[in-house]
Amino acid sequence: MIGNDIIDLRLTSGNNNWKRKGYLNKIFCEEEQDHILNSKDPELSVWLLWAMKESAYKAHQRRFDLPRRFNPKAFRCEIIEDKSTTIFGKVRIDTNSYHTKASISNEYIYCFATLNSSTNFVQKIYFEPTDLKLSLINAVSQLQNLPENKIFLKKSAQFIPYLNFENQKLFCNFSLTHHGNFSAIIVELRN
Amino acid sequence: MPEKEILEKLKAIVTPYVQNKEGLENFDEKTDFLNDLKINSANLVDVVLDVEDEFNIEIDTESMNGMLTAGDAKNIILKKMI
Secondary structure, eight states: OEEEEEEEHHHHTTOOGGGSTTHHHHHOOHHHHHHHHTSSSHHHHHHHHHHHHHHHHHHHHHHHTOOOOOOGGGSEEEEEEEOSSEEEEEEEETTEEEEEEEEEOSSEEEEEEESSTTOOEEEEEESSOOOHHHHHHHHHHHHHTOOGGGEEEEEOTTSOEEEEETTEEOOOOEEEEEETTEEEEEEEOOO | OOHHHHHHHHHHHHGGGOSOGGGGTTOSTTOBTTTTTOOOHHHHHHHHHHHHHHHTOOOOHHHHHTOOBHHHHHHHHHHHHO
16 A cells, blocks of 8 residues: 655745644644654654655555544654655554655655555656646556556545546556645555 | 534635635535645644634544534534533
8 A cells, every 4th residue: 555745845935834832733742743843954844744644644544445534643653764865764553554755855845655665666756737647547557558548537435546447446556646836646566 | 603603704714725716615514625625734734723713612633533524613613612
């Protein structure tokens, strides 16, 4: 299972909402709040942990076909290795845990989460407005050798996107994300 | 407070965060914050905090987890204001 999240830092910078009284406490547990407030760049840490939680949420929701919940605090982040522009982490929810890898540039944070650290995938990050639906269909048609014009993107009753081919649900785990000018797709490869 | 008034106040609260303004035209209990209004999930926290301030209530984690539509928010407010 897989999930991803992108944050356009040009939209979040100068937005001080996270400093509002009570804001951090709605999303982050005490340890996470300590980590944020003690980090070199608290604002960047807020959005890094947020992207970790979002991507893990997507992987978790897809894995169990869960109804939507706005429960960011239930997802607990741990930074495993911080190489400044690449950050490996773990996100736990109940007894489940997901591996995350985040890339940070001056303009964006991109993070994806997988159930297994050995998961193979293809992903594309777009730096200008893109038709993500078409990009996804194009990528999957190439991977599975299917005609592009017969693949359709749908949403389940739980609002989880899936792909249909000739009225059958395609066995294909993927995730889409979009924020501001940036967007990305990630597609899990069958081993 | 009449339910209609609660919904009107909710509409005013969410408006600054709405990315799909058309979604506001038929604002009612079924209006979905994420799907219909395209509110960014990070801004959903702002909505929760604004609702707390406006109605002078505290929205606990469990209630927040289920606050996805205007109707969900209205029911939480009604329950907490008693």
